[in-house]
Each structure stands twice: as structure tokens, then as C-alpha cells.
Amino acid sequence: MSINEIQDEIIETFELFDDWEEKYEYIIDLGKKLAGLDDQYKTEDNIIKGCQSVVWLHAHLEGDKVIFEADSQAIIVKGLVSMLLKVLSGHTPDEILNTDLYFIEKTGLSSHLAQTRSNGLASMVKQMKAYALGYKTLLEKQNQS
Amino acid sequence: MSFDINTLRKDFPILETEISGRKLVYFDNAATTQKPAVVVKALETYYDSYNANIHRGIHYLAEKATAAFEETRKTVRAFLNAASTEEIIFTYGTTDAINLVAYTYGRKFLKEGDEILISTLEHHSNIVPWQMLCEEKGCVLKVIPIDDNGDLILEEFDRLLSEKTKLVSVVHVSNALGTINPVEYIIQKAHEAGAKVLIDGAQACSHIPVDVQQLDADFYVLSAHKLFGPTGTGILYGKKELLLAMPPFRGGGEMIKEVTFEKTTYADLPYKFEAGTPNIADVITFKYALDYFNALDKEGLRRHEHELLDYATEKLEALEGVKIIGKAPQKISVVSFVMENIHPQDIGIILDQQGIAVRTGHHCTQPLMQRFGIPGTARASFAPYNTKEEIDALISGLLKVKKFLA
Known part of the structure; x- marks a missing residue:
């Protein structure tokens, strides 16, 4: 599935929810199900700054696709992180870099999350795009040699 | 009532x-208290009917605004029971007031090897300005520990106090835990050791009565917005002899007596520390918050x-x-x-x-x-x-x- 197809699927899922409780039950469930990160990756370098709770993000390349793994101390944030991984992980650097993440607005999550927490999430997206840019450069170098 | x-x-x-x-x-x-309608109304009235820059204008509005501005100073003096309105400096908040003391008193009177004593309960705003000062001047920051209840361990405080201690800066009431510190004891002991004391009263003022003379605090700081008043306004109380000895903080208008390109002489207290156009509207409004609170x-x-x-x-x-x-x-x-x-x-x-x-x-x-x-x-x-x-x-x-x- 393309990034936008995944986003559309998430938006459709959220349209089924009647109230905030269903929405948050779903997010919490996502958080609980997310495998998380191995302790070796929970390093200071992998911490996303700007979050009220600690979020760790790790990335690696498989072929020409960027694979993201992440974890958080807080379960709701972990659920939101899980959604970001679902949308952005497993795509090429170019796909990730050229994405407009409209699902955050369309699911009403930006309005449900206070500024400080949204900023944390925004920092995470920024970091994911930074990884994509790094891998893009790396792949281009490999192709040249 | x-x-x-x-x-x-x-x-x-x-x-x-x-x-x-x-x-x-x-x-x-x-974090911040809500504002009673009288406070919001006062802000509106100021802007609607007597908005003007203060202290310099000779027209009606400027005189009215200046009088209202100074009326707040009188109300704050009474609220803290300071000896004089010269000891009441308007700042942008508690953080700004602590920075003022760190930059002026700290830089003039503290030197290498001097010790500054704070506590584990402190807000970052009562930690970082002192760390910055220590880094610049080579002073040493020491910390009074707390017990599991969140109370200061006073025996440790006594032990940490020495002739090297030049300043003790502690919170009156902890914002995170609510602990009320025995500031009378701390001030008395610190003075016996020859140190000056700053009390961060940001959380205290809306909950317990404060009498700076009775406490014998050298500096006492607070924020209006935690006391039913507007944001962007705070108070530095300082003993007159200390404020007189301190150099100005920021330079600019309002804080000068006379300016030539060769030399500037500074204004008298409290204006020496109030450079530039102050937060007139919110300072004026703060009086209404204090009046409201005082009447409860x-x-x-x-x-x-x-x-x-x-x-x-x-x-x-x-x-x-x-x-x-x-x-x-x-x-x-x-x-x-x-x-x-x-x-x-x-x-x-x-x-x-x-x-x-x-x-x-x-x-x-x-x-x-x-x-x-x-x-x-x-x-x-x-x-x-x-x-x-x-x-x-x-x-x-x-x-x-x-x-x-x-």
C-alpha cells in the first residue's frame, strides 16, 4: 500500500468511532500492541526531544526501504507513534520525504492533543524525515559507486 | 465578608x-490562577479610557495612567508589608526578578569560591540563573536535600551553611509538591552566617500571608498571574540598602537621570531597575487582583x-x-x-x-x-x-x- 492509502485507511477507521472513549481505546490498544524497541536502541541519541514523555526512534535500511522502530514510556503516545510507524515505515526515502501527513488533522488527533504533545509528535515526524534524507544520500552514493 | x-x-x-x-x-x-471579572474589566477600562505612556507625559491621560501605575506599587507594598514603595520593582515575572538579582547583585557582589545555596525543591527558574552566575564567576552551587515527605532536611541546611555562603535562594512554597518551607528559620540562620536571602514566593502569595519585614527577607519575588492577576507582570521586593548598592539591570529609557554620550547617571529607586516602557496595562490591572484578593x-x-x-x-x-x-x-x-x-x-x-x-x-x-x-x-x-x-x-x-x- 502507498503511504496515502494507509493514511486513508486510518481515517476511515477513525470515522467509525462515536466518541473520544472509542478513539482512545483504539489508540491505547495500538500502543499496547506495538512491540517497542530493544533496550540497546533506547539510547540518548535515539530520544526525540520535545516530548513530555520519552520517545525513542530507531531507523535502518532494508533494500531501498527505510524501516522505523520506536517506543515510548507513555502508552497513548506509543499508540500515536505506532500510527506514524504504520504510515511511514517500509517506504523509500523519496516517498517519505514527499509525504503530507494529512491523517493527523483528518482524524481530529491534532485538536485532541495539546500543543506540547503535538510538538512532540511533530518532532518525531521531523526526525523520521531527517533519517529519510540521510538514507537518500546514502543510497545515491551507493548507486554512483 | x-x-x-x-x-x-x-x-x-x-x-x-x-x-x-x-x-x-x-x-x-x-501554573496560573483564573482571573476574576473585575480584573478583566480593569484591563478593558484602561485600554478604553486612559491608555498612555507613563511618567513622562504631561497630558491628562499620561497623568492618570501614571497615577494608576504607582497606585499598584503602593498596593503591593502594603500587600508584602515592605517598608517603602522604593523597594517594590516591577518585573515581567518571578523568573525575570530572579534573573535581575543574579545579574546585578550576583555579578557585583559574588566572587570565585563563594557559595550559593538552593534546595532540591527549586523550580528551574531558581536554579538556572545561579548556575549561569556560577559558571561566569566561579561560584559554587550547593543544594539543600529533602526527605521522602518532601521537607527540607534542616540539619543538612545547617551543615551546608558556612562563611563561604553568600546567598541562599529558596522557594517559599514548592510548586510541584506544595511543601511550605520554614523560611523564617532559613533567613535567620543564613543571616547569622552572613549570607543574603532570596525567597521565591511565586506559589506562596495566594495561599499564605507574607510580611517581608517580619521575615527579614533580603529579596522576595512573585508573579501576578499566580495571584489572580495578569500574565507578564511580577514583583521584586528588595531591601533598600541592597537595591541602592546594586547596579542597574537593563539600560534604556525610564531608568536614567541624565544621559550624555560621555556618561549616564541613573534614576532613583525603584525606576533604576525599570528600563523601557513597562507592562503598564497589566501592572495597573494587578492592583484590581490584589484588591479582590484582599477583600476575601x-x-x-x-x-x-x-x-x-x-x-x-x-x-x-x-x-x-x-x-x-x-x-x-x-x-x-x-x-x-x-x-x-x-x-x-x-x-x-x-x-x-x-x-x-x-x-x-x-x-x-x-x-x-x-x-x-x-x-x-x-x-x-x-x-x-x-x-x-x-x-x-x-x-x-x-x-x-x-x-x-x-
Whole structure:
């Protein structure tokens, strides 16, 4: 599935929810199900700054696709992180870099999350795009040699 | 005037706000209190009818604005029982006031090897300015530890005090835990050791009476917005002889006597420390907040706040998996707590969905959180307009948090 197809699927899922409780039950469930990160990756370098709770993000390349793994101390944030991984992980650097993440607005999550927490999430997206840019450069170098 | 909660609540229109279809429960008063309608009205009246720049103009509006501005200074003097209005400096807030002292008093009077004593309870704003000073001047920052209840260990304070201690800067009331510190004792002991004392009163002023002369504090700082007043305005009280000896903080208009390109002479107190056009509107408005607060039945108010604290403590302790952080015998109406296996941020988000505003996180006191080995707490902080019914709403909100997350 393309990034936008995944986003559309998430938006459709959220349209089924009647109230905030269903929405948050779903997010919490996502958080609980997310495998998380191995302790070796929970390093200071992998911490996303700007979050009220600690979020760790790790990335690696498989072929020409960027694979993201992440974890958080807080379960709701972990659920939101899980959604970001679902949308952005497993795509090429170019796909990730050229994405407009409209699902955050369309699911009403930006309005449900206070500024400080949204900023944390925004920092995470920024970091994911930074990884994509790094891998893009790396792949281009490999192709040249 | 006796204390009547229903009448009082009517003074704060924001309390009628609905969030996600539920009536707002505002328990983030330690971050900032809500403003009574008289304060909002005063701000509007200022801008609508006598907005002008102060102290220099000779026209009617300027005179009226200047008089109102200085009227606030008189009201603050009386509120703190300072000896003179020359000792009342308007700042942009508590943080600004502490920085003023660090930059002026600190840079002039502290030197290499001198020690500054703070406590584990301090807000970052009473840590970082001193760290910056220490880095520049080679002073040493020492920290009074606390016990598991969140009380200062006074024996350790006594031990840390020496002839090297030049400044003690401690919080009157902890923003994160609510602990009321024995500042009388601290000031007396510090003075015996030859040190000056700054008291951070940001959390204290809306809860306990403050008399700077009786305390014998050298500096006392506070923020208007935690005292039912507007944001962007704070107070530095300083003893006159200290303020006179201190160099100015910022340079510019208002703080000068005479300027030539060769030399500038500075204005007298308190204007020496008030460079530039001050926050006129909010300073003027602050008087209305103080007048409002002064007119409340203080005994009734304190009894009410104590009842809220006791009630919340009892109810929270009855909830399985909830642990209160900060159990000092002398506390203001603040309850900080953690829940087993639930991150404070998750507590905050689920409560927010139910219209309940608490603060979660480290409360700008990261070293204090490290002391307790926790990433942060959820904090409910009460004001006189809060009720037991709202605490019941918090408790049922927390039951929902447990249902969702435990």
C-alpha cells in the first residue's frame, strides 16, 4: 500500500468511532500492541526531544526501504507513534520525504492533543524525515559507486 | 465578608466553560490562577479610557495612567508589608526578578569560591540563573536535600551553611509538591552566617500571608498571574540598602537621570531597575487582583483550601495504585501523585478528555523528580473557587484512567 492509502485507511477507521472513549481505546490498544524497541536502541541519541514523555526512534535500511522502530514510556503516545510507524515505515526515502501527513488533522488527533504533545509528535515526524534524507544520500552514493 | 463558594465562583466567568460537553474542572492553579471579572474589566477600562505612556507625559491621560501605575506599587507594598514603595520593582515575572538579582547583585557582589545555596525543591527558574552566575564567576552551587515527605532536611541546611555562603535562594512554597518551607528559620540562620536571602514566593502569595519585614527577607519575588492577576507582570521586593548598592539591570529609557554620550547617571529607586516602557496595562490591572484578593475572607478561604487538600488526599489515597508524592505536614492545597504502571502524560490526556485540567510532567523541577526517581507526576492544584464536587469528578476521571490504562 502507498503511504496515502494507509493514511486513508486510518481515517476511515477513525470515522467509525462515536466518541473520544472509542478513539482512545483504539489508540491505547495500538500502543499496547506495538512491540517497542530493544533496550540497546533506547539510547540518548535515539530520544526525540520535545516530548513530555520519552520517545525513542530507531531507523535502518532494508533494500531501498527505510524501516522505523520506536517506543515510548507513555502508552497513548506509543499508540500515536505506532500510527506514524504504520504510515511511514517500509517506504523509500523519496516517498517519505514527499509525504503530507494529512491523517493527523483528518482524524481530529491534532485538536485532541495539546500543543506540547503535538510538538512532540511533530518532532518525531521531523526526525523520521531527517533519517529519510540521510538514507537518500546514502543510497545515491551507493548507486554512483 | 464571609466565605461563600457559590458567590466566589460567579466572579470567575471562565469556570462556566464547557469542554467536550463537560463543565471545566480547573485544577492547574499552581501554573496560573483564573482571573476574576473585575480584573478583566480593569484591563478593558484602561485600554478604553486612559491608555498612555507613563511618567513622562504631561497630558491628562499620561497623568492618570501614571497615577494608576504607582497606585499598584503602593498596593503591593502594603500587600508584602515592605517598608517603602522604593523597594517594590516591577518585573515581567518571578523568573525575570530572579534573573535581575543574579545579574546585578550576583555579578557585583559574588566572587570565585563563594557559595550559593538552593534546595532540591527549586523550580528551574531558581536554579538556572545561579548556575549561569556560577559558571561566569566561579561560584559554587550547593543544594539543600529533602526527605521522602518532601521537607527540607534542616540539619543538612545547617551543615551546608558556612562563611563561604553568600546567598541562599529558596522557594517559599514548592510548586510541584506544595511543601511550605520554614523560611523564617532559613533567613535567620543564613543571616547569622552572613549570607543574603532570596525567597521565591511565586506559589506562596495566594495561599499564605507574607510580611517581608517580619521575615527579614533580603529579596522576595512573585508573579501576578499566580495571584489572580495578569500574565507578564511580577514583583521584586528588595531591601533598600541592597537595591541602592546594586547596579542597574537593563539600560534604556525610564531608568536614567541624565544621559550624555560621555556618561549616564541613573534614576532613583525603584525606576533604576525599570528600563523601557513597562507592562503598564497589566501592572495597573494587578492592583484590581490584589484588591479582590484582599477583600476575601482569608480565614474562610484557608479553611476551604485545607478542606479541599484533606479531601483530595483522602480520596486519592483510597484509590488503589495511586501514590501521593509530597506529604509534608505543612502544605498548601497541591496534590502531586503517580499511578502504578501509568505514565503521568497518559493520566493528563484521559483527564483532559473529561474536561479536567491538571498539570502533568516534571513541573519545571527535573532535579526534584530525579530525587524521587520518577519521570514526573500528575498535579492537581486548588484555588479558592474549587469544590469538593470537582474533586469527586477528578476521582471518577481517574477511575476511567485506570479502566483505560491499568
